[in-house]
Every structure is written in structure tokens, then in C-alpha cells.
Amino acid sequence: MSNGARAARASAAALAGFLVVAGLQLAVVLAVLWTVLSLLPSELALRAGVPLSIATFGALLYATWRALHTRVRVPAGVAVTRDDAPLLWDLIDKASGAAGVRPPNGVTVVAEATAVLGFVGGRRELYLGLPLLMAWDADRVRAVVTHELAHGSPRLSRWAPVAYRGRLTIGRIVPRISRRNPAGAVLRAYAGWYRKVDAPFSREQELAADRIAAEHAGAEPTMAALRDLPALAGMQKMFHAEYVGPGWQAGFVPDDVFGGLLRVLAARAGDLNRLRGQEPEVVTWDTHPPLAERLAALSPSEESSPAPAEEAPAPEDLVPFLPKLGQALQAVAFPPGGRTVVGWDECLSVARTSEMEREAEAALATLSRAAGTPVAGPAQVLELAEDERLRTAAGTLFPGRSPEETTERIVDLLGLMLALAALRSGVVRWRHSWTGAAEVVGVDGAYLNLAEIAAAAADPASLAEVRAYLDKIGVDLAAAPAGGGGQARAQVLGGLVNLSADGARTDLLITDLGLYLVPGLPRGRAAEAKRRLTRIAAEGVGPGAPPSTSDSSSSGSSSSGLASPPEGESTSSGNSDIGRFVAFADVAGVSTRPGRRRGWVLNLRAGGSMTVRPAFDSEELPGGWSAWDDAVSFLTGTR
Template sequence: MSRNAPPVATRSAIALAGFPVVAGLQLAAVLLLLWAVLSVLPSAVALRAGVPLSIATVGALGYETWRALHTRRRTPAGVAVTRRQAPKLWELIDGAAAAAGVRPPDGVTVVADATAALGERTRVLGLIGGRRDLYLGLPLLQALPPARLRAVVAHELAHGSPKLGRWAPLAYRGRVAVGRMAPRLSRRNPAGAVLRAYARFYRRMDAPFSRAQELAADRIAADHAGVADAVAALRDLPALAGMQRLFHAEYVGPGWQAGYVPDDVFGGLLRVLAARSVEMSMLRAAEPAPSGPWDTHPPLAERVAALTPEPSPAASDTAPPSDAASAPEESPAEETVSEEKPAEPDEELVPDLPALGRALQAVAFPPRGRTVVSWDECLSFARTMEMEREAEAALAAISRASDAAVPDAAHLLTLVADGRLRAAAGAVFPDTSPEEITARIVDLLGLMLALAALRGGVARWRHSWTGAAEVVAVDGANLNLAELAAAAADPETAEAVRTYLTENGFDLAARADQRAAARARVLGGLVNLSADGTRTDLLITDLGLLLVPGLPRGRGVEAKRRLTRIAADGVPAGTEPPAEPDSDQEVRRFVPFADVAGVTVLPGRRKGWVLGLRDGGNLSLRPALDADELPGGWAAWDEAVTFLAGTR
């Protein structure tokens, strides 16, 4: 670090110590104002009003200030790994700690996310340190060779290195604590406005040292593990995180929502990493987006340029500079590193890593009533469930438009033969051209024929770790469902197609709504609403709304925890969700989007909504004064209102 780094670190530490000072001054100002008000009142009135006013002002503000400054760090779900269980991993960590000039962490926990972090149980916004635990993502142990993992661990431990200045450990602890505290400051917190303003001031004061500290930690990691491996690790971490997000969205998530869990989640991730090397290379070359306003890391290109050796003076004299040579990200050293692909670990840091993955899965992905199946079964059930949901929604719309029940492919073919399907589709999509209506009919028929083939046992899913799954014949041959659907869409050939499908084992009478109990995907949650005048909490899912009887006023934190737990357990779709085991009197209500005819927005300072139901009833919703949200709750609700107000 530069010579002026210690003063910068000292300034950052002093700014951190200002938080309790600002909080104390805020309390003192309120106390002084209260004393001034009471001093002008008659003695008898002041004595009677003093205690309740003190409780209502100083007491309430003091409690809210304590809540704001009392940061809680949630411990990630993981599996602790001791020195006896993984001596080589601990040897790597000890070496990284020695290189950083710090003591080894008190414990190591393997977690599910592709990340590495040093967690410390601090107090008073990091002013007082505590137990230090290193959290290592299992994907890092699976995908990174020891040299790159050594660089990752050295960087994390170097955040608390005294090599960066006497006050560097304190400054980093405080930065992490304030980064957790600031986003949690509610605008309804009377102590929040001043603390939020000071947090913004602190971030500006701390920014220079924060940047220098991250670059210095990169340098310590490069000195310990080598520049090439340190640069490769910088690129690998965001790439692995991106691949894990893709893996959960495309493979784990659909099965999870369908009520199934693969028996080897992390083994599937390893297969995706091996199969999608091209996507991995693209992610390694991309600049990751900042994780938030409190992200302490400089841009990746800047960090890589700081580690890449500059050309020697002799080389500079002999070769004229060019745009390609002057840009750090285009330098030969960096180009060589960026072309490297994640290598398999060349030594066993953790004995029996697959067993550790299964133990971690039991903690990070508890089934919670879901069925544990093989990967092939999980993906098959999930894709079929997605098709059934889509088919059920489409057939419900066709049934309403044709004023007749259309539960399966057989009834749909009857509508085609009678010429009524085109009229029904035109009613569902009134502003659509005839060509597009034909295309939509063919798509719906293709969907229903695929389900009929799967239900009849003449087709199966063929999955791929590199792309989308497809429906094929049992022997793997192509079914030509697109051609069959196009022929079935013609009223003149619909009956001939029906005969062909029946003779070949397609189950045309299989209903789209007869499926195993699925779980709706939770999009967000709101607490403390009024539903038809009753205090209610709300979960927004991809299939409908779950209304949960609310808790009394003053229990908002408990209500959010309860709603989070309900969302984690899953919301069964298509059936009435059961009541909580510990609450016999609680009755939840699930309102499918298919049962909502429209929505009306009520005017006023506090918006309200009236959902018109297809059975003729209404559901009125308004936020209470103490309404709050789970992360993304109001955004999910706005999207749901837009969807319900549109044509469906």
C-alpha cells in the first residue's frame, strides 16, 4: 500500500466510531428538546406528562436506535469441516493465513453458494471483534484447483491483515457491519434518517481505503499463490456464481417447485460445469456487475490490471505503443490467463467430496415434504409439470370462450373438427391476425399431443446438460409432433389424426389438471394487509395468491419470519393449502389467478385493489399503516396486478 494508507485507514476507523457518537447526539438532542418543552409547562402538568412523554420519545427513539445499530449476521447453512476431517484443506488455509499475517480462522464451514467469505461475530458495528469463521462454497472445492483456491482464501484472510495498516482489520469489520446495517434501516424508523445520512457520509470517507484494501488483498493473494492463479481465481468466482444461478434456474428450481428434489444436487452442478465450458468461458471474460452500493471491490478489469506485470522499459523502447498494447485487459499476460479453463483439482483437499456434497444437500436443500428422486426423474417430472400448467391455463381460457368444458386433447380435437376452436381462439385473442391464431392453435395442439404421448407411455424426455430437453419416442426416435399438430389443426384432417394417435398409443383422454401436487413458485410476500377488512399476510406466486391470517399489530418482525418460513416450505398449487400444524384455527386461502376475472385499483393515498372473481365475488386488499414486504414483495405485487388487469 501507499505511504498515506495508514492515515486513510485511521480516517476510516474514526468515521466508523462516529456511528455511536451520532446516535448518542441524536438521543441527547431529543432529550434536550423534551426538557425544553417540559420546562415551560406548569409544574403539575410537567410532572404528569414527563414520564409518558419520555417513554414516547426518548424511550422509543433509544429502542429504535439500538435496533438499527444491533446488526445480526445470519449464519449460512453449511457443514463444518474440522482439521481431522480435512487436514490438507486446513494446511492450505494455514498457509494462506501465514501469508496474510493473520491467525487462521476458528472454524471452516462448507456452504452451498459459489463464494468464499470470512465471517466475524462482531459487536458495536465491528468496533469489537469476535470469533472468525471461513465459509467456503462447495462449488469452489469442486471446480477450482488448489492453487486458485489458495489465492481465494488468501484474499479473504488478507482483509484483516495488519500489513495493510494498524486500523485495517477494524476498518474492514466496520465496513461489513455497516453494509449489513444500512439497507435494514426502515424509513419508518424514527432514528433511521440521521443514521442513513451518516452511513452515506461514512461510505464516502471509507471508499479510498476500501479500494486500496481490496487491491492490497489481491496483491497478497498473488504473492502467495502466483499472479496467474490469482488472476484466474478473480475471473472464476463470478463465473462460477453465474453458472450456479443458471443451474438452479434451469435444473433445480423447476423440480423443486414441482415437489421433487434430485438425489445429488452438487453432482448435477459438476456435470453442468463440465458440459457448458463455452458458457463458462464467456462468463469468465465478462465484467461482473457490482453486487450493490456497499460492494467494496473495484471493477474486475482494474483488479486484473493491477496484478498484471507492466512491460519492461526495454520492450517499451523497441516497440511503439498501440491501443492494444496500452490497454491492461488486452495485455499478453492477461490474455494468456483469460484463455485458461477451470481445471479439476489435482489433489484431494477434502476426502470423499461427494459424501460432503450429500451432507451439505441435507442441510442446504432439505426436502420439506418433497420427493427425492434421480436427476432424470426429477427433470422429467418438472418438465411435464410445466407443460401441464401451461396446458391447464390454455384449456381454461378455451373453455370459457367456447362455453364448454375442454379438459383434454380429445375434446380439443372435437372443437377443431367442429370448427369451433378457431372461433374460441379468436375470442381469447381478439386483436390477432388469422395467421397468428393458426400458429397459436398449432402450438396448443403440439403441447397437448406431447402430453398425450407422455401419458400414453409412447414418449419420454431426453435431457441435456447443455440445452433444452425434448420429447422423443421411447426408443429415442423423433415423434414429428409438429407435423401431427399442424395436421390436427385442419378440420378436414382432425379426425384422421385422432384415429392415428389412438392406434399408436397416445392417451388423448389424459386431463391436463390431473397431476401430482405441485408447489407454486413464490415471487414475493407482503405482511400486514387488510383483506376484506381482516388483517392478512400475502404470498404472491406464479399461480395465484396465498392469503394467511395476519398477526396483531406490533408483531411485524414475527409476521415476516412466519411468511418467510411458509414460502420456504412451499405453497401447494391446485389444492387448498393446509393450516400450520401449530395453529388449528388458522385457515389459509389460495386464490388462483385463473379464478380472477379482473382487478380495479382504488384511489387514495394508500392504494387499494378489488379483485373481481369469476364466481361473482370480490376480494378487497389494502395495505395497513404498518405494511411491510419480503424482499421484492411490492415489485411482485405490481407485476401481478398488471398481469391480472391484462387480457388472459
């Protein structure tokens, strides 16, 4: 028996051990309970048996079920049939034959730069990323599809497909076990041992899949795909963070998301090449060996082997309707949810202005508290600068700084205020670049040195000249922010379900601006509560931007990474969706209540407080407790 076959058998056996460990944990508790009850007098044992069993064995049984039961997330995508793309399906059929497996039951094109074979209800679905179809040639697509299908190949061992699916399942379940789950500690400890047992098999299977892909698609395209896939995923992550995300939070969405991604890939080829040379980020449950090892494992004979003799179809022939497919995918992957759909120039301009407005709002709130008087906008900030109260307030906010450092802070604030006033007055506009940061220029494209003007405004002696110059070029310091368009949303960082807020059952979203509290659902409806909170996160929350309660059957994802509800599920839950937004600026501080049921008391600036506690059946959306800990740390510190 080969080493790979032994590793596959060991991995499959360790996988079965998960159920054994879960059962043994329950058996130990049941044995201890039986022993305790047998030592009690018969009458007392009968009276205490039921409540004690529920409190121990019943609680652990429920916790174990919750730990092992997770819902499979189906990515938002567009199905592509054989009639839609015969050449793509022909490529997949031949890749399946090379891997020695059946072709998938279906193909779904998704928004992420990925190629994954999913298993849902006994159905094998190949999820293929649109960025791959747009940016790659057919040879690299053939290589990555063959590699993915080869995970189910029995060439390594007949146990290999079972062990691989088990690894994916455990990798999905274990990270989602709540740290407050009483059954979780033992299962997580076993998972750590399982990873060590499974590691040799995972390494051998990934290298075997690489070899099958190289044999079928050619070594050169296979090695190119190995380098390009993590680089393309990294570029897409950057694209969403810098280009899509800010507009999404501002209440706008570009009319051609994937077209923008293509422009970034073309304009930032240097960044793409740099990412190709980096080792991909290591993920705990990732089955892939290091990239350098995978490339080295392709033997010289495979590296020098020619590509397959068959002529590769042109990229645009694999999926003839690629532009229409991109629009259809955008509709389900980036549903507007009340946001305004605009062109890229307008979306980027509004996004940058919205970021400045949010930064200014936070700065003005802090400055108002330090100055002891309301500071509403640029005009009031210049008034404070004129009589030196701005420097006094800055000294209060930044104690121990040198005069030069304090002046730098003042100039930064004045620069922000003057840029906003100029934008609101229509004197300047944004000039965008797909290769770098946007900059503020005059409406005619001329450069306007706002930093120099802000430095002059920091000196009370030259402030009159600054006012005259601003008035000359048409800057209205009292101009209001432009209205219309989409409503600004906060960036959702995580979510918690089934908390207690002032004694009421509550679900909670943690955002970069504050906390959004939604009345909780009754016990036993945790799965529905998680789906509802996920949908609210995708639609967007924030001060003055309550989530929509209109029906929707779209499936997609938000910029926060929290998925929207599955396709076909109604998103209307009535008035129970309407919650309360508590801005971080309105929270004076947080204190922690120790004890068996740990809690947190949020003291509000307007008076009063709010007590938040976890419940036994509390659950988290991705990153929920981590985001909550970060929020508590932020609110506890100096702001």
C-alpha cells in the same frame, strides 16, 4: 501516513457516524416535541405529553431500532474439523500466516460458490463453497482463501479490519430497511454518503488482499481464481434455474445435486469460458473494484513469479470424503421438505412435464372464459378447433392480430395440448441433455414432429386425419395427468409480514401462481413471524400443496432464495401455519385505495373481495414489496 491508511481512518470514522446520525434524528424530534409542549398550557401539556411522546419520539425510536437491528443469517453448511481434513486446515493455517491474521475458529462448507469469512458472536468462521472444492485445484483454493483472510490484515492500516467489518455490516443493514420505515430516509441518505467516503478504502483493501494472495499462492493461480469465481457462481445460478428449480417446484429433488453441477460444468465448458471473459455483475454494496482493474493491478513481476515451492495437494486430498460431504451438505442445504427424492432423469422429466401442465392449466382457464364454456383438456380443445370456436376465442383474446399471427397462437396451444396428451399416454418421453434444452421424442428415441401435427389440427378440414393418426400411435386425448410423486409447489417470489387482510393480522407469500395468506402472530413477535414465513416458503406452497407442519431441525434454502430456519429450530407452529391460497386466476382485478393508509382491493371472480393494507410494523422478506408491486401490476393489467 499512506493514502490507504487515511482512507481506512475515514471509513472507520464514517462508520461511527451512523450511530451519531441515528441519535441526532431522535434528538431533533425530542427537541421539537419539548418545544411544542412548552408552548402549551401546563394542564394541557401534562395531558397531551404522554400520548404525543409515544406517537412521535416513541414511534421514531422503535423505527430506528428496527432499522439498525438485523439478524445475522448463518448459511446452511457442514462443519469440517481439523481431524476431518488436515490438509485443508494446513492450507488455511499457512494462508492465515501470510495474511498476518489468526486462523479462523472453524470452517463450514456451504452450497454456494463462495469463500467468505463470517463473524457470529465473536467467532470467526470461514464459509467455503463446495463447488470450489469440487472444481478447483489446490492453488486456486489457496489463493481465494488467502484473499478472504487478508481482508482482516493490518498491513494497509490498523483501522482496516474494523472498517471492513463495518462496511459489511452496513451493507447488510441498509438494503433491509423498509421503505415504509419513518427513520429509513435519513439513514439511507447517510449510507449513500458513507459509500462515497468508504469507496477509496474498499478499493485499496481489495487490491491489497489481491497482492497478499498473489505473494502467497502465486500470481497465476490468483488471477485464475479472480476470473473463475464469478464465472463459477454464474454457472451455479444457471444450474439451479434450469435444472434444480423446476423439479423443486414440481415436488421432486434430485438425489445428487452437486454431482449434477459437476456434469453441467464439464458439459458446458464453453459457457464457463464465456462467463470468464465477462465483467461480474455490479452489486450496490460490493467492495470489489472492476475485475479488469484487479487483474491489471497485479504487477508484471508478480505475474511472472512462480507458484510457491511447496507441492500442492491433489484436490481430492484436501477433503478426502468429498462425495460423502456433498450428500451431507445436500441434506441441510436442500432438505426435501416432503418432496420426493429421485434420480436426475426422472427429476428432469417430471419437472418439464409439470411446467407444461401449469402452462396448460393457465391457458385452459383463459380459453374457458373466452369461449364461454369449460375447456378441461386436449379433447375439448380439439372439439373447439373442429367447429371454428377456437379461432373465434383466439380472436377475442388477441384482438388486432393478423390471421397468420392468430393461427400461430392456435398452433402453439394445440402443440402444447398434443404433447401433454402424448406424455400422459406414454407414447413419448423426455430426452435430456446437459448442454441444451430437453426434447420430446418417441419412447424408442425416434423423433416425433408434434409441431407438424399441431399445424394440421389447426385446420378443421384435416382434423379427422389428425384424430386417426393420434389414435393409431396410441395417444389418448382424454388421458389424465400421471399421479403420485411429489406435490407441485409454486415459486416463492417474496414475502410480507404483519399485513391487514380484511381487518385480520396476516402474513403473505407472493408466488408465481398466486398469494398465500397465513394468519399473523400477535404484535411483538415480528422476528418469529419472519422466521415462520421463511420456513413455510422453503417447504413450498401452492394450490393443493399446503406447507408441512411437521417438526424439522434442518437448515437450508429453497429455490426461491429464501432461507430455511436456523438449525435446531422447530418448524412446527401448529394450525396457525395453515393458510389460504388465492390463485391469480381467481382474481378478476385489483384496485388501489389512496389515502394515509394505502390499501388494495382484490376482486374475486367467484364474488366478493379482499382488502389488503400495510400496518405500521409491516416487514418484508427479501424482495417482498417489489414482488407485491409486480403482482398488483400483473393483476391490474389484461390477462
